Amino acid sequence: MTAARCPRVHPYADGEFMLAYGPPDGPQLLVLQPLFEEMNRCRAMIAGICRALAERGIGCWLPDLPGTGESLRALDDIRWEDWLAAIEAAATMVRNETSTLPSTFAIRGGALLDQAAVSRRLRLAPTTGRSLLSDLRRSALASGSDPARPAGYTLSPALVDALANAEPSADGDVRTLRLASDDRPADRRIDGTPLWRRPEPATDKGMEVAIVEEIASWIAS
Amino acid sequence: MTIEDQLRAILRDVLGLGAERAAAIETDTPLFGAMPELDSMAVAGLLTEIEDRLHILIEDDEVGGEMLETFGGLVDFVKAKRGG
Numbered sequence: 001m002t003a004a005r006c007p008r009v010h011p012y013a014d015g016e017f018m019l020a021y022g023p024p025d026g027p028q029l030l031v032l033q034p035l036f037e038e039m040n041r042c043r044a045m046i047a048g049i050c051r052a053l054a055e056r057g058i059g060c061w062l063p064d065l066p067g068t069g070e071s072l073r074a075l076d077d078i079r080w081e082d083w084l085a086a087i088e089a090a091a092t093m094v095r096n097e098t099s100t101l102p103s104t105f106a107i108r109g110g111a112l113l114d115q116a117a118v119s120r121r122l123r124l125a126p127t128t129g130r131s132l133l134s135d136l137r138r139s140a141l142a143s144g145s146d147p148a149r150p151a152g153y154t155l156s157p158a159l160v161d162a163l164a165n166a167e168p169s170a171d172g173d174v175r176t177l178r179l180a181s182d183d184r185p186a187d188r189r190i191d192g193t194p195l196w197r198r199p200e201p202a203t204d205k206g207m208e209v210a211i212v213e214e215i216a217s218w219i220a221s
Numbered sequence: 222m223t224i225e226d227q228l229r230a231i232l233r234d235v236l237g238l239g240a241e242r243a244a245a246i247e248t249d250t251p252l253f254g255a256m257p258e259l260d261s262m263a264v265a266g267l268l269t270e271i272e273d274r275l276h277i278l279i280e281d282d283e284v285g286g287e288m289l290e291t292f293g294g295l296v297d298f299v300k301a302k303r304g305g
Contacts, residue, residue: 131273138265141281181230182274183222194234197266202237 007050007062010097013089017070018063022054027219028094028102029053030117031062032087032110035132036153037139038196039068042107045195045208052212058219059098063090065113076154080162087116103219108196115169122218123176124211125194129166175218177211188214224275224303225296231274232292235267248293264289277302 007019033039033046050060066082067075094102104121106114111126136153155163168174178186179194192207222230233243236258253259259267268279277299287294 127273131269134272135265135269138268138281139262142261142265179234181234183227184274193237194270197235197270198237199262200237 010061010093012063012093013066013086015072016064016066016086016089018061018090019050021050021060021062022058024059024098026057026059028059028061028098028100029215029219030087030091030094030102030104030119031060032104032106032114032117033062033065033068034107034196035068035109035112036136038108038132041196041198041201044201044203046107048203048208049212049215052208053215056212056216058216059094059100059102061090061094061102063087074154076156079156079158080166083113084116087113088118091117091119105215111168112163112166115171118172120173120218121175122215123168123174125178125182125196126168126176128168129163133160133163177214190214224299227275228271228292228295228299231267231270235270236263246292248291248296250292251290252292252295253289259289271299275299275303 007021010018010020012018031046031050034042046062050062053060063086064070065078066073066086067078091102091104094100101119102117103119104114104117105124106121106126107124108127109129109132111121111123112129114121114123136155175188176186177188177190178184180189180191182189190207190210192210193202193204195202195204195207229243229246232238232246233240236256238258253264264284268284271277272279279302283298288298289295
């Protein structure tokens, strides 16, 4: 129980880190977090999901992408290809450590990058790069900060260009979850709160439990 | 779902309103400046969520004035954007 609840820190790629929860001998899940501010807003929910899955015998791996979270690199020097390469490296490392190819669970902007892992993919409320850029620009305008450095995020022109055209890839084995209040196409709708929209830290235990149940049955199928 | 119901759902989601409060939003319900949750940062998230869920594009210079004054103003703006 304790081992499942306390994640281990694994280096991966070049100077990047990921948290690992749960056993190496069950199904393995690579969790791709939302991008920018949405990552912080979802952090508690994602940690809760990883702990609950670990207790059910599912290994969860949570990389911080280059330029985000615990990464030693600065975001303004990151290109889209760096993120894709980091996810590929993370997936390879999970396979080497556990002898199991991980499935991916991508939240929001994480779904723009999940094709890099080449595996079964589950998504929660996938969004587009254009929408994320609009959000960053509007937040900058609202807070009176420089739109080129919205809310403290400095993106390289190459990253902005790649984001502007980024869409979740429809190729391969993809299952999409959306909130019940969102009527865009989805394989399943769950009741819940878009925590990625909340500026104040918030949790939604009911939604967390529904997501854990969904992942556990999907990964076993 | 009608445009009105979709906008109520979006306001509920973005602002974290309870179900009863969201259902009580009517045409003349005042929004920006009257609803404490709807500050300028929340407007940013609201507009992006409206774009995504109602499939429209909102230019920066279209934001403000009547469009965010009341719920009815927001409904009219979205309906006009969607061509009636």
